[in-house]
Amino acid sequence: MHSPEHEELCLLFEAGELDFGRKADFESTLAGCGECRAFLESLKACHRLCEGARLIPGPELDSRVLAGTPAAKAAPGLLRTRTVVGLSASLVLAAVLAVFLGGPGNQPQDLAWTNGLEDQVAAAGEELEDISKSLGGAADSGDIDDELDALESAAGQMEEQG
Amino acid sequence: MDDSGSELIAAAAKGAPEAFKEMVKIHGPRLFSYLAGRLRSREAAEDAYAEVWLKVWKALPAYQSRGRFQPWLFTIAHRLSLDMLERESGRACVSLDAEPADGSAALPERLDSGEPGPEREALARQQWARAAAVLERLPKEQQQTFLLREHGGLSFAEIARVMDCPLSTALARMRYAVLKMREAVEEHHA
Known part of the structure; x- marks a missing residue:
């Protein structure tokens, strides 16, 4: 005799959630239960309706x-862009320092010192680029910005010391 | 849908944007269909969709891949939709299938219509409208169970866990939902 329990078994059967023994039992029930088969058909109709309406x-x-x-903020492409922008900013800073320190009132040794600073900035920039590559997308781009800030600040301090 | 993408999940958990993007692509349609069915508002479904993925991204490093990913994802979606419905109660919502005031194409804006083509698209829209109309008439718990099963692809044991109810209750809710769906489909054909 058909009962709500049969329909619940239909649900589990159709979802593949009956263990082997219960599945075999239910298959024999299903063979002799028209209402169970009708319920199963309704269930399949619901699937079709939802599939078609996804x-x-x-x-x-x-x-x-x-x-x-x-994820987007840490995308490697963006990281590289930021690194390049930051590196460029550092090099521009170094160039400004070179012009400033290498102006008419300065001695040749000052200019030589500035060239050294430029090399240091470039080396640090390359190091940052390597760090950026090794970190890939997993890094927070904020870290790179912090490194660049620290680099520029170091350049400023060196200028003051000079 | 199985959880064969465990490597993808692991990669996304380590912060790989491409892996996360792929996860959004794989699970997005089911998640969006579930949220649209629950919230019945385009704007709310889109906001919820974005918020669920943000929560997933934040929680992924702590995600324990002992179970399937989908129940975890839909637990987040289920709780968020409950919160949103609570917050939104009393506020007017734009129905998902309402005709937009500007006369542009009615919602749903995009359907997973399989074969491309205007006829298939039109049929999918009709089916969506039918399913949505019947769903709206179901009691909340039956509606949630039905959506978690049909769109979420969750097992009944998983639905019982997500909805914090016994397995027998989840089964009974689904049974009623299917019977009412059948009634509605028969009415439609009569």
């Missing part, structure tokens, strides 16, 4: 999702 998020929404997670 929504997909648009690319704009997925872009919004990715832009909202730190």
